[in-house]
Structure formats: structure tokens, C-alpha cells
Amino acid sequence: xxxxxxxxxxxxxxxxxxxxxxxxxxxxxxxxxxxxxxxxxxxxxxxxxxxxxxxxxxxxxxxxxxxxxxxxxxxxxxxxxxxxxxxxxxxxxxxxxxxxxxxxxxxxxxxxxxxxxxxxxxxxxxxxxxxxxxxxxxxxxxxxxxxxxxxxxxxxxxxxxxxxxxxxxxxxxxxxxxxxxxxxxxxxxxxxxxxxxxxxxxxxxxxxxxxxxxxxxxxxxxxxxxxxxxxxxxxxxxxxxxxxxxxxxxxxxxxxxxxxxxxxxxxxxxxxxxxxxxxxxxxxxxxxxxxxxxxxxxxxxxxxxxxxxxxxxxxxxxxxxxxxx
Amino acid sequence: xxxxxxxxxxxxxxxxxxxxxxxxxxxxxxxxxxxxxxxxxxxxxxxxxxxxxxxxxxxxxxxxxxxxxxxxxxxxxxxxxxxxxxxxxxxxxxxxxxxxxxxxxxxxxxxxxxxxxxxxxxxxxxxxxxxxxxxxxxxxxxxxxxxxxxxxxxxxxxxxxxxxxxxxxxxxxxxxxxxxxxxxxxxxxxxxxxxxxxxxxxxxxxxxxxxxxxxxxxxxxxxxxxxxxxxxxxxxxxxxxxxxxxxxxxxxxxxxxxxxxxxxxxxxxxxxxxxxxxxxxxxxxxxxxxxxxxxxxxxxxxxxxxxxxxxxxxxxxxxxxxxxx
Numbered sequence: 290x291x292x293x294x295x296x297x298x299x300x301x302x303x304x305x306x307x308x309x310x311x312x313x314x315x316x317x318x319x320x321x322x323x324x325x326x327x328x329x330x331x332x333x334x335x336x337x338x339x340x341x342x343x344x345x346x347x348x349x350x351x352x353x354x355x356x357x358x359x360x361x362x363x364x365x366x367x368x369x370x371x372x373x374x375x376x377x378x379x380x381x382x383x384x385x386x387x388x389x390x391x392x393x394x395x396x397x398x399x400x401x402x403x404x405x406x407x408x409x410x411x412x413x414x415x416x417x418x419x420x421x422x423x424x425x426x427x428x429x430x431x432x433x434x435x436x437x438x439x440x441x442x443x444x445x446x447x448x449x450x451x452x453x454x455x456x457x458x459x460x461x462x463x464x465x466x467x468x469x470x471x472x473x474x475x476x477x478x479x480x481x482x483x484x485x486x487x488x489x490x491x492x493x494x495x496x497x498x499x500x501x502x503x504x505x506x507x508x509x510x511x512x513x514x515x516x517x518x519x520x521x522x523x524x525x526x527x528x529x530x531x532x533x534x535x536x537x538x539x540x541x542x543x544x545x546x547x548x549x550x551x552x553x554x555x556x557x558x559x560x561x562x563x564x565x566x567x568x569x570x571x572x573x574x575x576x577x578x579x580x581x582x583x584x585x586x587x588x589x590x591x592x593x594x595x596x597x598x599x600x601x602x603x604x605x606x607x608x609x610x611x612x613x614x
Numbered sequence: 615x616x617x618x619x620x621x622x623x624x625x626x627x628x629x630x631x632x633x634x635x636x637x638x639x640x641x642x643x644x645x646x647x648x649x650x651x652x653x654x655x656x657x658x659x660x661x662x663x664x665x666x667x668x669x670x671x672x673x674x675x676x677x678x679x680x681x682x683x684x685x686x687x688x689x690x691x692x693x694x695x696x697x698x699x700x701x702x703x704x705x706x707x708x709x710x711x712x713x714x715x716x717x718x719x720x721x722x723x724x725x726x727x728x729x730x731x732x733x734x735x736x737x738x739x740x741x742x743x744x745x746x747x748x749x750x751x752x753x754x755x756x757x758x759x760x761x762x763x764x765x766x767x768x769x770x771x772x773x774x775x776x777x778x779x780x781x782x783x784x785x786x787x788x789x790x791x792x793x794x795x796x797x798x799x800x801x802x803x804x805x806x807x808x809x810x811x812x813x814x815x816x817x818x819x820x821x822x823x824x825x826x827x828x829x830x831x832x833x834x835x836x837x838x839x840x841x842x843x844x845x846x847x848x849x850x851x852x853x854x855x856x857x858x859x860x861x862x863x864x865x866x867x868x869x870x871x872x873x874x875x876x877x878x879x880x881x882x883x884x885x886x887x888x889x890x891x892x893x894x895x896x897x898x899x900x901x902x903x904x905x906x907x908x909x910x911x912x913x914x915x916x917x918x919x920x921x922x923x924x925x926x927x928x929x930x931x932x933x934x935x936x937x938x939x
Contacts, residue, residue, distance in 0.1 A: 329696075329751075333747050372633060412660050414664075422747040
């Protein structure tokens with residue numbers, strides 16, 4: 290049995306000393322330590338082409354995705370990137386114009402999130418690997434952890450679900466589905482060109498009690514919030530994108546499965562004290578985003594879905610890497 | 615013609631916008647930006663097993679080397695790491711105990727340099743890759759750049775040269791050389807268990823005018839200082855380790871070539887205003903290190919060696935990755 294990534298993480302966490310000054314628990318989306326009068330927030334995220342880049346993704350899109358997935362985790366903590374360092378493993382035979390395309394994609398993504406590429410490291414490697422490190426600076430009291438959800442909190446998210454897993458079936462399994470071109474384009478857009486919900490995350494800093502992004506799938510991410518906060522998460526409605534619903538109708542795939550066990554949407558999932566809901570909504574809308582109420586936090590453990598008076602348990606299944614599909 | 619790493623870096627630097635707030639020039643050993651009342655210094659360094667880990671190196675040693683090479687670049691800038699984030703690509707089939715060995719090596723190295731592993735990312739990958747990101751915090755006025763060397767400065771280094779390239783010939787090319795065991799052990803020690811000269815680098819902060827580590831080889835590193843500072847570097851003596859001299863005698867290899875074009879010693883190479891030489895020496899010795907005068911900076915360009923009244927030019931050849939040997 291090969292080790293899963295999550296098993297490897299547990300072994301590593303068991304083998305290292307913990308920094309007693311850490312401001313976020315180990316296992317949260319980013320690391321934070323006191324620095325000067327504030328907190329330095331650090332995040333690394335590695336994109337490995339074979340497992341993280343779906344078929345048909347361009348080098349520019351891979352470079353942008355590497356930056357976006359790093360920023361998405363900072364967004365979930367409520368902080369804005371100040372700069373990026375990029376480590377690249379480049380396969381033999383990569384051309385000048387391909388390297389240039391990577392550089393332009395990295396720079397475009399950094400600019401999208403208001404920061405610069407500050408430096409990096411370049412190596413020869415067996416496959417294209419883009420490892421993105423980001424630094425942010427925060428008021429330590431306004432970092433949004435994974436473990437702060439409290440019974441009574443509203444669960445909210447910043448966008449609809451289902452497009453990336455549907456698009457993945459189209460491009461990866463070459464599934465033939467008769468859908469209008471704009472629907473196919475809509476499905477593929479988030480798969481190839483995801484965007485971090487940075488403004489929404491920053492707008493929720495100091496308001497949300499807990500937050501995570503949905504890159505590992507809605508079900509998995511809610512299980513993380515519930516497990517780390519020692520509470521129960523109850524979903525009451527799940528916003529599914531119109532494109533994913535059309536895809537589901539044509540293919541007979543349950544749209545709820547696409548929404549719950551997909552991933553890579555890079556939506557934020559936040560829990561918010563009910564008394565601050567109106568403020569949260571105002572702030573996110575003022576930042577140009579949207580916030581959908583999708584459930585509530587209760588005493589207990591686990592993740593559940595309430596639907597037409599029925600309650601069912603949602604398994605902690607998540608996004609798996611492409612290779613294992 | 616495959617691209618070299620240095621060509622790829624040039625293409626990337628041509629494709630990205632520069633942060634106007636950057637406190638070190640792009641292309642220096644680390645990046646630095648203003649943060650609060652000081653400067654955040656960031657460094658990433660990627661170890662790819664196939665090209666960076668010599669034959670016979672254990673997983674613990676690879677993990678330690680990944681951290682050490684990152685710290686060495688911070689040491690060259692005169693700053694101390696506050697914490698590390700580690701991105702790992704793990705090949706299929708890696709076992710729990712191998713992952714544990716990596717974790718223990720990472721933690722041991724972090725502890726050696728007075729800091730903690732703060733977090734990271736774990737992925738499946740085609741080869742073992744350990745990408746280490748480090749954060750430091752500095753007084754912006756005390757960062758030691760590569761480009762500050764001035765005519766009249768003394769060139770100094772923190773240790774002797776020649777062991778890693780000699781050891782590499784023993785382990786990589788399986789060269790049979792009759793040498794006493796302690797000599798072989800001495801040669802291999804720096805190859806397998808290099809240590810960053812962190813205390814020396816911190817002791818020289820605010821004194822050295824320029825600094826770099828010798829991981830790409832003494833010749834290459836001096837060319838970097840000379841090129842970026844727009845000066846000439848003249849070597850007058852090169853400390854070669856006694857083990858490397860014995861190895862050279864037995865093999866007929868020129869010890870000067872081992873010292874100049876080897877690399878991976880992780881010595882620091884610093885330039886120091888002659889008026890501050892005594893202070894530099896005192897500080898480094900108080901920090902438990904040694905400082906050897908090896909030459910001087912003059913008007914001009916390039917790198918030269920003065921030997922018995924003769925002056926010869928030193929080529930900008932450097933350390934090449936193992937695979938291309």
C-alpha cells in the first residue's frame with residue numbers, strides 16, 4: 290500500500306518539534322509567527338505537472354495555478370500576499386519560449402493578487418514542478434484559523450460548486466457530452482484558470498470564526514473545519530453552478546457528488562457568528578464578491594446534509610490527485 | 615542544446631516585473647522587502663535527488679542538506695532564519711520509515727540553526743524533491759549584498775576548499791585511491807553533511823561590504839561578486855584542506871582545480887574594508903569561526919590569481935549538477 294499524502298503529513302508532523310510561538314495550529318492552511326509588531330504568514334504550495342495539471346492546461350495556466358493555489362490559502366487566513374518566491378524544476382528539453390511562458394504566467398498571477406515575484410530557484414528535474422512560496426503580514430488578532438468554528442455559526446461560501454470535477458471528466462476521460470459551447474467553456478474556465486477569492490477572504494478577516502478554501506472539495510474542507518474546531522457542520526443548501534447542473538443532467542452523474550467531492554474551485558468556506566452575518570455580507574459585497582449561506586455549525590462532530598427534512602452523513606472523501614483516478 | 619539553469623534564470627528575470635521596494639538586487643542570494651520597521655528576507659532552495667544528492671547520501675542527510683543550503687544563503691546576507699516551510703515531492707513507494715527519516719533530518723537541521731519547521735506541503739512526485747523556504751528578519755541597513763565590494767577591500771573566507779569535489783570523485787566515479795580512513799572520512803564529511811556558516815555570516819553583518827557562499831565553487835562565486843560589484847577580484851592564496859591536498863597528491867589532480875572549481879563547501883566568501891579587518895576577525899572568532907584572508911578587490915573586472923609573482927585569469931566555471939558530469 291503506497292502512503293497517501295495525508296499519511297505522509299501525519300508522519301512528518303509527528304517527527305518535528307513545534308514552534309511554541311506559532312500563531313496558527315500546525316496543519317492549518319498557512320504558518321504564522323510573530324514578527325515585529327505583527328505576524329508573518331507563510332505558505333508554500335507545490336504544483337507537480339503529472340498530478341496537478343489537467344490535460345490541455347497550458348504552461349501559462351500552470352504557472353498561474355501555482356500562484357493562485359498559494360494565494361487561496363492566504364485568502365482563507367484573511368491575509369494578502371506581499372511577494373512570492375518560486376522554485377522551479379524544469380525537465381530536460383524545455384525550450385526558451387516555454388520558460389518565458391512560465392515566467393509570464395507567474396508574473397501575471399502575482400500582479401493579479403497585487404504583488405511581485407521576488408526571487409526563486411531553478412533546477413533541472415524529472416518533471417515540471419512549480420513550488421510557490423508566499424509571505425504575508427497580518428495583525429495576529431485578525432488571522433482566520435481552521436479551528437475557530439462555534440455552534441450557532443453560519444457556514445458560508447464565496448461561489449458555486451461543481452465545474453472543475455465536471456470539466457475534468459470532459460478533458461481527462463475525454464467524455465463525449467452534447468453541451469452548448471458556452472457551457473463547456475464555463476466548465477473548463479475554473480479548471481484551467483482558477484482564481485483565488487482574495488478580496489473576499491480579506492473582507493472576512495476579523496469577522497469569520499474559521500475559514501478554509503475548497504481546493505480539496507467541499508466535503509473534505511468542511512470535515513477539516515469540523516474536526517479542528519471540534520464541532521458538527523450541517524449543510525442545508527449547496528450552490529451548484531448552472532453549467533455543472535447541465536453537465537449532470539446530460540451524464541446522469543449526481544450533481545451533489547460533483548459539488549461535494551470535486552474540488553479545485555478555490556471558493557472560500559467560512560463560518561460566521563450569526564450576529565455578524567449582515568456585516569460579513571456587506572463587506573464581501575463591497576469587496577466585489579458574493580457570500581452564500583450554505584449551512585450552520587452545531588454541537589457534535591462530523592458533516593451532515595439536511596435535505597427536505599432528511600439528514601444524511603457526508604463522508605470525509607476529498608479531491609484525489611489525477612494520477613490516482 | 616538544452617537550456618542551462620543560468621539561461622533559464624535569465625529568461626525568467628527578463629519576463630517578470632521587479633518589485634520597486636526590493637532591498638537586494640534580483641539575482642542576489644535571497645530576496646528582501648521592507649516589513650514593519652525592518653526587512654523580511656526570503657530564500658527558497660530546491661534539492662532534487664537525482665542531481666543534488668551524491669551517491670551514498672542518506673535521506674536524513676538529504677533533508678539536512680536542503681535546509682543547510684537555504685541557511686547558507688541567508689548566512690551570506692548576514693541574517694538568521696526564523697523558520698522554515700518545506701515542500702516535498704515524494705516518489706511512489708516511499709515508506710513510512712523513509713518519510714520519518716526525512717522529517718527527523720529536517721527537524722535536526724532546523725534545530726542546528728536555531729529555528730523550527732513551521733509547515734509545508736506534501737505531494738506525489740516523480741523523484742524525491744525537498745524545497746526549503748526560509749524567512750529571516752533583518753535591519754535593512756545590515757543586509758550584506760553581492761554587489762557591495764569596493765577596490766581595496768580584503769577578500770576573506772570562512773573555511774578551506776577542496777573536500778566535496780574530491781569526495782564526489784570517490785563516491786560518484788568510484789575512484790579507487792589509497793588514502794587513510796580518517797582522510798576519506800574527512801573528505802566525505804562536507805559532501806554528505808555540510809554545515810552553513812551561519813554564525814560567521816551574522817558576525818560579519820554590518821562589516822562585510824559583499825558576501826556570497828561558495829556552494830557554486832570559489833571561482834564562480836568570486837565572479838558573481840566581481841560582476842555584480844563591477845570590480846576585479848584578485849586571489850593571493852587559497853586555503854586548501856589537508857585532506858584535499860592528500861587526495862590531489864595520490865590522484866595527480868591539481869589541488870587548485872579542486873579548490874577553485876569544486877563547490878558545495880558552504881564556506882562564506884566576504885569582502886571587507888581593510889580598516890575593518892581586525893574587527894571582522896575578532897567578531898568571527900568570537901562567534902566560534904575562522905576567517906582567512908585570500909585576496910583583495912581592485913579596480914577592473916574579472917577574477918585573477920596572483921601566484922609567485924605571476925598573475926593568471928580564473929575562468930567563470932562553476933559547480934555543475936551531477937547529472938551533467
